[in-house]
Amino acid sequence: xxxxxxxxxxxxxxxxxxxxxxxxxxxxxxxxRQLPPDAxxxxxxxxxxxxxGLHGGK
Amino acid sequence: MSVLVANCPxxxxxxxxxxxxxxxxxxxxxxxxxxxxxxxxxxxxKVAELVETGSPLDVGLRGTFKDVxxxxxxxxxxxxxxxxxxxxxxxxxxxxxxxxxxEAQGRFYITFQYPIPEGTYVPTFEQLQLGQEVYGxxxxxxxxxxETGRATALGAKGEIPYLLTPGETYxxxxxxGANGAFGTIDYxxxxxxxxxxxxxxxxxxxxxxxxxxxxxERRVDAAQLGCPNCGGPLELRAPDKxxxxxxPNCNSLLDVNQGxxxxxxxxxxxxxxxxxPLGTTGEVPEGKMTVIGAMARSVTIEGTQYFWSxxxxxxxxxxxxWLVNSDDHWNYVRAIPPGDVYEETKTAVYDNKSFRIFQDxxxxxxxxxxxxxxxVETGEQVRGVDYVKPPLMLSKEVSTVYVSDPNAKKKKRTxxxxxxxxxxxxxxxxxEKRFSVTGxxxxxxVAPNQPYKHWWIYKYWLAFIVLLGLAGVLAFVFAGSTSQxxxxxxxxxxxxxxDGTQVFFSEPFELKGRRNIRVVGQSPVQNTWVYLEGDLINxxxxxxxxxxxxxxxxxxxxxxxxxxxxxxxxSAYTSSLPAGKYVLRLEGQWEKWSQPAVVSVQVEQxxxxxxxxxxxxxxxxxxxxxxxxxxxxxxxxRWSESMFGGGDxxxxxxxx
Numbered sequence: 001x002x003x004x005x006x007x008x009x010x011x012x013x014x015x016x017x018x019x020x021x022x023x024x025x026x027x028x029x030x031x032x033r034q035l036p037p038d039a040x041x042x043x044x045x046x047x048x049x050x051x052x053g054l055h056g057g058k
Numbered sequence: 059m060s061v062l063v064a065n066c067p068x069x070x071x072x073x074x075x076x077x078x079x080x081x082x083x084x085x086x087x088x089x090x091x092x093x094x095x096x097x098x099x100x101x102x103x104k105v106a107e108l109v110e111t112g113s114p115l116d117v118g119l120r121g122t123f124k125d126v127x128x129x130x131x132x133x134x135x136x137x138x139x140x141x142x143x144x145x146x147x148x149x150x151x152x153x154x155x156x157x158x159x160x161e162a163q164g165r166f167y168i169t170f171q172y173p174i175p176e177g178t179y180v181p182t183f184e185q186l187q188l189g190q191e192v193y194g195x196x197x198x199x200x201x202x203x204x205e206t207g208r209a210t211a212l213g214a215k216g217e218i219p220y221l222l223t224p225g226e227t228y229x230x231x232x233x234x235g236a237n238g239a240f241g242t243i244d245y246x247x248x249x250x251x252x253x254x255x256x257x258x259x260x261x262x263x264x265x266x267x268x269x270x271x272x273x274x275e276r277r278v279d280a281a282q283l284g285c286p287n288c289g290g291p292l293e294l295r296a297p298d299k300x301x302x303x304x305x306p307n308c309n310s311l312l313d314v315n316q317g318x319x320x321x322x323x324x325x326x327x328x329x330x331x332x333x334x335p336l337g338t339t340g341e342v343p344e345g346k347m348t349v350i351g352a353m354a355r356s357v358t359i360e361g362t363q364y365f366w367s368x369x370x371x372x373x374x375x376x377x378x379x380w381l382v383n384s385d386d387h388w389n390y391v392r393a394i395p396p397g398d399v400y401e402e403t404k405t406a407v408y409d410n411k412s413f414r415i416f417q418d419x420x421x422x423x424x425x426x427x428x429x430x431x432x433x434v435e436t437g438e439q440v441r442g443v444d445y446v447k448p449p450l451m452l453s454k455e456v457s458t459v460y461v462s463d464p465n466a467k468k469k470k471r472t473x474x475x476x477x478x479x480x481x482x483x484x485x486x487x488x489x490e491k492r493f494s495v496t497g498x499x500x501x502x503x504v505a506p507n508q509p510y511k512h513w514w515i516y517k518y519w520l521a522f523i524v525l526l527g528l529a530g531v532l533a534f535v536f537a538g539s540t541s542q543x544x545x546x547x548x549x550x551x552x553x554x555x556x557d558g559t560q561v562f563f564s565e566p567f568e569l570k571g572r573r574n575i576r577v578v579g580q581s582p583v584q585n586t587w588v589y590l591e592g593d594l595i596n597x598x599x600x601x602x603x604x605x606x607x608x609x610x611x612x613x614x615x616x617x618x619x620x621x622x623x624x625x626x627x628x629s630a631y632t633s634s635l636p637a638g639k640y641v642l643r644l645e646g647q648w649e650k651w652s653q654p655a656v657v658s659v660q661v662e663q664x665x666x667x668x669x670x671x672x673x674x675x676x677x678x679x680x681x682x683x684x685x686x687x688x689x690x691x692x693x694x695x696r697w698s699e700s701m702f703g704g705g706d707x708x709x710x711x712x713x714x
Contacts, residue, residue: 003514006681010522014529017674021533024574024634024664027673030592032632035600044595045563050645 066092067101077131077150080217084132091214091222105224106213108135109315112298112374113161114260115147117216121263123168127152130159132216136209139227139461139473141313141433142301143212148219156219158253159263160242163299163393163431164377167240168263169255172196180252183229183245188456188476189401192233192243197254201241204234204396205475208461220246232475234397257395285310287321295337295350296372300429303351306336311426313433325436330354330425333383333498334369340493342390343482347371347379349493351428357419357442359701370430378431381489382481386498387505388489389451389481396476399452404702406445406452408480413445413452416506416700421455444506449483451507483507504696512685519682526678530671537664543569544642544661553651559591560655564642566597571637573663579607580627580658586610588648588655592630595641605630607644609657631667 019025039049062075069088082093084105091102119130132148149157149168160167174180178194183206191202210227233241238257243250260266281297284290290307294300300314302322309327313320332352334340339348351370356363366384380391400407404415421442426434438457445452458474483505486498501508544567550560569575581588587610594603607630613622648655697703 002512003518006515006518009681010518010678013674013677014522014526017526017670018529018533020670021529021537022572024572025670026574026631026633026667027670029632030603030605030630033602033604035595035602037600040597040600045643050561050643 062094064094064099066090067099068092068104073099075217077217077219079150079154079156079219080131081220082214082218082222084214084216084218086215089213091218091224093221102222103224105211105222106135108133108213108215109143110298111135111143111145111161113145115145115159115161115265117147119265121149121260121265123149123151123157123258123263126155128155128157130216132218133214134211134218134222135213137212139208139210140459142431148217150217157255158242164374166258166260166263167255168258169240169242169253172252172254174249174252180243180250183231183243183250186231188458188474189396195233195241195252195254197235197239197241199235199237199239199397201233201235201239201254202397203231203476205232206230207473207475234395236397236400238395239397240395283319285312285321286319287312287324292319293337294429295348296374296429296431298374299372299378299431300350301432302426302434303429304427306427311436314429325426328354328425328427330365330367330427332367332369332427334381334489334493334495336428338493338495340371342371342379342492344376344379344392345373347373347376349381349428351426351430353423353427353430353434354425355421356424357417357421359419365424370428372429380479380481381484385503385505386486386501387508388484388486389507390484391453391479391481394478394480396478399454399478401454406454408452408478411447411450413447413450415443415702416446416451417442417444418701446507448507449509451481451483453479453481455479481507483509503699504692506696506699508696510689510692512689515682515685519679522678523675526671526674534666537573537666540665541570541573541663542660543567543575543663545659546642547656547658548644548646550646550648550655550657552654553647556651558651559645559647562642562644562646566639566641567661569594569635569637569640569661570663572634574634574665574667575603575632576629576662576665576667577605577607577632577642578627578629578660578662579609581609581656583609583611583626583648585612585614586649587624588646588657590657590659591645593643594632594635594661595643596635596638597641598638599636601635603632603635605632607659631665631669634663 035044064073066073066085066088068090069085071085071087073083073085073092075083075094082091084091089104091105093100093102115130117130117133121128128149128151130147131150134146135143137143144162147159149159158169175194175196186203186206188203191200195201208227208229211222211224214222228246230245231243240257241254243252281294283292283294285292285305285307287310288305288308290305292305294303303312303314305312309325311322311325313322334349336349336352339346349369350372352367354365354367356365369381371379382389382391398408406413419442421440423434423436423438426436441456443454455477461473486500490496490498546564548562553560577592579590590607592605592607607628609628610624611626612624646655
C-alpha cells in the first residue's frame, strides 16, 4: 500500500518536473495578469494606468 | 580375520561373522553378544532388546558413499546418561572401509576412525570444555566440542566391529565443524579413538528404500495410552521419539520408555495455556507439522523475570522444529550444527552472515505441556545467548549438568552440550494463517529480530532520484542553449522626489514560447540600491508578466575586516510566455534619487536553472526522510530491550 502510494507520488513528481522542464515553467516568479481591453485600446503606457489601473495603485 | 560360521556358546544356535572386521556378533536367538578371539568364541552376556526408534535404517540395508558400496552389518543402541538413546550403525564397505553411521533426532552422521597424528595431544575427557576447539585432528575444518557425555551399551544387532560389552559405559565427546563436519572422541580406551566424518542425508548414502514392510508395520504415527497416575486417556503423537509427556488430565509429568509411561511427579496446574492448541497441524516452510508440546520459559534480568513460550513441532520426515512466541512476536526455529557457527565476543557468523549479540542470560523451564524428545524438567536451566540479524536470530543454548558418579574418583562431574538454532521471524498474521488460529495477540514492541519493513523506500528513493536526474539531463540536452531576446542600457533621469519613479518602455522584441525567461538587471551601485518594478507586456494578447529586480550593494571595513553585502546585479525568473512580441516596462526607484541611475537589462530565454530540480528532489525526499526518522526510532526500540546497548543496526538486509 505504502509502496504504491510512494510510487504514484514519485512518478507524479518526476513527471511534473519533466513537463515543467519541457514547457519552461518556473516555480515562483512574479504575477501574471491580463491587460483590460480598454487599456490596450487607449494605451497602457500612462502613469495613471500602471499606478491606479493594473496594479491597483501604489 | 575371515568369515566364520559357528554356534552360539550360549544357546547353540548358528551364528555367522560375515565381515572379516567384526569382533562381536549378536545371536539372533538368545541376544547374547558373542565375541571371537584368536582361539575361541566368548559369550559377553546378553544385550537388551532394541528400542524401536522409528529409524529408517536396518541391518542388511545397502548404500553407497563416495561411490563405494556398503552394507549395514550391525547396529548398537547406546543410552545417554541424561536419558534417551541413539543408534550407531556399522557400515562395511566393499573396499574394506569400516564406517560408523550415527543416527540421532532424525539426523545422520557418517564417520571413520582416524589414527591420532603424531605429536597431537588429545585432551582428556576431564579437560574438555564445551565450545573449545580440538587442535591437530586430521580434518580440513576446525572442530569444536559440541557435547560431552557418557554412553551405555544398551542393545545390539548383527555384527559389531569392537568388543561391545552389554551395560558397559564410556565417556565420549561429539565434535562439530563447519559444513556439517562431525566427529567423536571415544574415551573407551587410552589413548582415545578418533572418529571423523560429516553429517549426511539418506540420499547422500544412496538409500532410497528406507523401510522394510515389517518395520513400517511396527511404526505408528500416534499411540493412545492411559495415564498411569489418573488413568485418563493420553495420546503420544511422536511415540518413537518422545521421552517425556505431561498428562492433559492430571498434569502429571510422565517418563516415556518404549511407549510405556511411568509417573514421575505431579506438576502444578499450569498458568500457561498454549495459544496454539497441542495437536494443531500447520503448514510451516518445510511442510506440514504438528504441535506436540509447549513450554513456558523465563529469564531473570536485573531482578525482573521475562517469560516466553515455545511450541515443539514434529513431523517424522522433517524432524523437530520450534515456534517461539515472545512478547507476541513469533519465530520459526530449527537446529543447526554447532560447528557451522563461528562465535566471537559480541558477534557470531553463520552462513556468511554476521549476527550481533542481543542477550545472554540463564533461561529456565517453567511449565511443560505435551511431548518432548528429551527428558525435560521444570526448573531445567541453560545459558542462552541470542544473536540477531533481522529477520534471523541465532541462539546458543549451553546446558551443563552435574552428574553423580559414585564409582569415579571425582564423585561429581559435568556433562553437557551446545545447541545452536536459527530462528526466522514470522509475523503473527502468518502464524494465524499457517495454523488456522484466530485472535492471536498483536505485539506492541519491536522484537530482537523483527525486520524493518520499509527498506524498500531507500531503493525506491534512489531509483526515483536517478530517474529525476535523467529527466533533468534530457531536459538540458533537448532545451538547447540560452538565447538573448533583448539587451539595453537604460539611463534614468533623476527622480523628482524621494518617492518618485522613472519609467522605461522598450521597443517590442520577440519572445519564443515554451522557454523560461530570465531578466537580468545590472547597475554600478556602491553602498546604495536600485529597485525596478518590471513587466513584460504582450501588445497583441494583453498578457502582462510582472517581476521585481532589486539591486543593492554595500561594502566597507569594520574592525580591520572588509565586508560586502548584496551585488551589482539581480535577476528574476519567470515561466515561459506565449510566443509573440513583448514590450519591457521598467519602473525604477533608487536611494540617491536626486542623481541619475544607469541600469543594463538583458532578457534571456532557455536558461538552465537547478531550482525546479532542487524542489523536485526535496519533495521526493519528504517520505524517505520521515521513514529514516521512523527507522531510527524502530532500531532504538529494538535495542532498548537488549542488554548489549543501543545504536542503529543498519546492516540488516531484510526486506518485506
